[in-house]
Amino acid sequence: MTTMDSETDSIGLVADDEATRLLAAYEAGSSFLFSAPHGVLLARGVSAIVPKTQCAREELPRRVADFLNSATEFGRRNPMVVGAVPFGESLPAHLVLPDEVVRAAPLNVVVSQPPRNGAPDCSVRPVPAPAEYERGVSRVLRRLEVGELSKVVLARSLELTAAEPIDVRGVLRNLALADPASYTFAVDLPRHGEDGTRDSFGAPPPLRRTFLGASPELLVSRRGMRVRSNPMAGSRPRSTDPVEDQRRAAELSTSDKDHREHAAVVDAVVQALRPFCRDLQVPAPSVISTAAMWHLATEITGELRDPATSSLELADALHPTPAVCGTPLQRARDVIAETEPFERGYYAGMVGWCDAAGDGEWVVAIRCADIEDDSMRLYAGAGIVAGSDPADELAETSAKFRTALSAMGLDQAV
Template identity: 35%
Template sequence: MVETSTFENAWLKDFSALCRGFLFTSPWRSLVTQGCYTTIATPVQDAALLQGDFQQQLRQHFAAAKKQGIANPILVGAIPFDVSQPAALFIPESHRTFNRADLQSALPSSLSELPQVRRRTAVPDHAVFTRMVADAVATIQGGDPDKVVLSRLMDIVTEHPVDTAALIQRVIAQNPNSYHFHVPLAEGGALVGASPELMLRKQGRDFSSCPLAGSARRHPDSASEDRAAGNTLMHSGKDRHEHQLVTDAMRATLQPRSRLLSVPTVPSLITTATLWHLATQIDGEVQDERENALSLACLLHPTPALSGFPHARAQQLIQQLEPFDRQLFGGIVGWCDSEGNGEWVVTIRCGTVHGARVRLFAGAGIVADSQPESEWRETGVKLDTMLRAFGLQ
């Protein structure tokens, strides 16, 4: 499957049609789906095992789809933070790939207005979230775990139902370099977002990942201040430690399944519209040609960038401190084809839309010297991605 511009321009401009199915944009390969051949809600607990029940079930579904005339079936959708929960995956009846630049050039010069916001509520509020962070810091300083990722939500109620096609247009326009996704949900509504973080991309035997951990707010009105913020982040002991925990864990996880693996010892800086991030470009080659994009993504998920380290203790602390169930937030979203190729990104800078109700999500990595007020501000900056799309920055 080679990325080509398979839509006429008129098709690309019909965002309502694009958002009837699964939409995923990437600088590597973008696609949109039509129809649903079968849904797969089975939890992905053993999907990293090549001979596990999930992978066997997936091979059977792909084989059945081919018998029904679907030439190159793909699996698309979202996987929750807690892999013991049901997945939101399906095999579409058909799909098409396209060039992301063509989609972005088809954006209307004047974007549709979104409905007025009637109410927005922080979950938890400032006092509870900062106390959560303080409790986590105290636990980490006690020696276990080394890091935990804590998150918060923003609940929004609008005057009228939100048109997700209009919302995703704004998200793409305001965050052109992110990975964009629109995932229809079984219970209605959609998961929409602009993730900056690649979990796993696989083409043939080659794979890559680019974890992010450690962030700093950008200064768009001052180039010198903006550069200084990035430089400060690169030399921050706290952020470099947080990032090192992630890359060390990913190296240890990937090494046994890799014939070749490259994990740089020094991170690089990347930017989004609102943040600087520490990033590490990981590249490798699988040992077993039966590996697929989903098996590797589930091997890694959730990384310490999403849960903490060690994972089991961090997840226990998350369940203890966070006053909500993350569900699909903090999970992964993407696709995998029957040849094993695919791409999965981290489900952050995102929200769910159900009519006039919108729920946004953001998290921050907590280590021993984290400051509660600083983590509140960092999650606020991350929420800006979606708040700006609603005109609520």
């Protein structure tokens, strides 16, 4: 295996048969994994943590640029940060400079059914209860009717408690191999009650909490002057019956309600990218699939106006999109805070990496779980617009939970 020299940060390329070895080499508490359709990135160790100051999050790109410049002065060649940015501003971003980074070609092994033997004995508590979630959707619909806003993404969560510590590596492996076309990620986080803050280079405090998932949605990537975003909104659960599955895909492709929801997200992404890009290409949406869902997606591409614009600056301008929040943005944030009986934390935030040259890739943190010892919290949301039905939105969140539940070998009605 070719590794990155920890003194120079030169990234080695790994043969395509090494992708599953990188996945197996992941260790919770000391690694960051990012598996994308075009390749796998494994970052090991922590040389430093981006200082967590009280400045507004829109200053994050500048802080990270200054941090990477400092790392360059310490002898690093094109260093990068990896990590997660939360949905809201009640938590700081958690971004670190790894000791080394290894890359591989994409995973090309698909395991449609994760191992069922040894599935953990778990208690499951939905928050809120399904009936209360439907009532929350109904309350949001009434606010839409009077014109307060046009869309709200309302989420619910599942709190799982196992009889023993959860096998983080096993869950990550099952997520990645079930759908290599998704963006599978795992980020070490400070335990609840620990902030992990450190202002200088040196050994970090231990991190024993993991945020992981298999997101279908690319927020933004930057490679040289090329920019790409793939917003998604509008969805249907998959069916095990091939005929019914295709019927659902066809229904989604012609649904006025879903196309209106999708268009609002695409318009917001285009407006956010336009100041940074020229020659934006915005094709008609297409219907794409994951193991659990059909989605409407639009692949937007463009060219940067200024080579100094980093991937993190682009991601910060886009986040959060209406696909995970709503429109208008601040009003939707307020309704989410009033309606959801939990803090989103890093759910619906963004996960990825950015290097000193500005290249990087950030995905929307959905289809995800927050794992700490024997407990795990899952999250799933649905976009509420005029014409939404509370029972349908509940069913959509249940289908989205299947991604993480299947990775644990669980098959529970939620």
